[in-house]
Amino acid sequence: MARARIVDPEEGPRSKRGAILVAAVERFGEDGYENTKWSEVADRVGIGQTALYHYFESKAHCLLTIMRLELQRSHDQFVEATKDETDPVEEVRAAVRSAFAVTEQEIRQMRILQANMSLLATPRKSKREETERVAARQLVQMVERDWTSLLMRGMSKGAFPLRDAHTLGLSVLGMIVSVWRWYRPTGAIPLSEISEMIEGCVVRMVAE
Amino acid sequence: MARARIVDPEEGPRSKRGAILVAAVERFGEDGYENTKWSEVADRVGIGQTALYHYFESKAHCLLTIMRLELQRSHDQFVEATKDETDPVEEVRAAVRSAFAVTEQEIRQMRILQANMSLLATPRKSKREETERVAARQLVQMVERDWTSLLMRGMSKGAFPLRDAHTLGLSVLGMIVSVWRWYRPTGAIPLSEISEMIEGCVVRMVAE
């Protein structure tokens, strides 16, 4: 499986691009994007602030890259998880479970993505930032289409009652990703329990 | 009904506090908080930038005030909408409908609230900002409790199957508020349709 990794093997051996992304995910994920000084990321990687600009055009460019990579990963994981299922209900169940089968770093990436989603709405001034933004936007639409087309397949097979698949898909997706706003690995409820609860909710929402 | 209004009648007759809040809601709601220059808000109100500091300690203080007022309004509206209902299912329906019975300005306020929710997580340096942040946080918990206690009542009455009311409440709330991330009054689907669809989803989620 070609899952989008933070560390790109295409880079030169001396490149610190991957290390910067990892450090940025940690800091942006813990304290938030606005609350994190760009120079702190440099400190953590062990380079001067200006060296960051060798790899990213700006702090926002780094953030947008993180968001795009996370969206790519989410989409890939959805496709991977649902490709072998034929029964619509089982397909929905697999999709929900895959959304919560994530590492701690991926949780941070989801949190960053959700917290800064509105950044994708308005155009960016610089070229490379805009490229990342547009790519991220398209991936958002792709993830939305993953869900809507899954629901539409289930409806046309007669497994789900007919409803507005687009609005329903956005609602399901909204409920799933809302978890990353409050979930912390140190919290009282394990993620597996949340996943099971949401799985049941989604099935009742779409199939009854 | 004492709904929290943006314009506080306690203010002096010359005060532009209300006008600043209205202008800020418009600008923050349309272009986003980070994308809006604080001086643009001053321009719109027709005062110099520094005059803003007579009413708010900072741009963030203004944002936090908007968020707190919107949370207060949401809570009040929930209480108002559910107070006469006795049947748990009807109570849930009323709560969902009330969440979507909003004006265009309130839609912007919800959008601002959702987009900047993560601001409530970390303490603020200045006194007045921190006061608003803590008040907003408590209101978030109050709105969450509105939902969880509604679900718990329904469960103990035997109207809803027993589930983790807290996680379920957060999921329901997450689905509802996720609408403000993508909904625009100019869009193809009217809000009434979205409201009906979500109402059905929530009922199936909690009552079946």
Next chain:
DNA sequence: AGTCAAACTGAACTGAACTCAGGTTGTTTG
């Protein structure tokens, strides 16, 4: 050893948020 691109740096710049040191306006009170 020489060349080249990738990787890096300290010093200077920018712009938006904010502070300061007062000035103006309207209202209250003797």
Next chain:
DNA sequence: CAAACAACCTGAGTTCAGTTCAGTTTGACT
């Protein structure tokens, strides 16, 4: 009425994180 006072406002200056500039260092490969 005018003095006193608080609310309201302003232009000039400061701050600080993000960014640009003008080069310098590093290491792989002839």
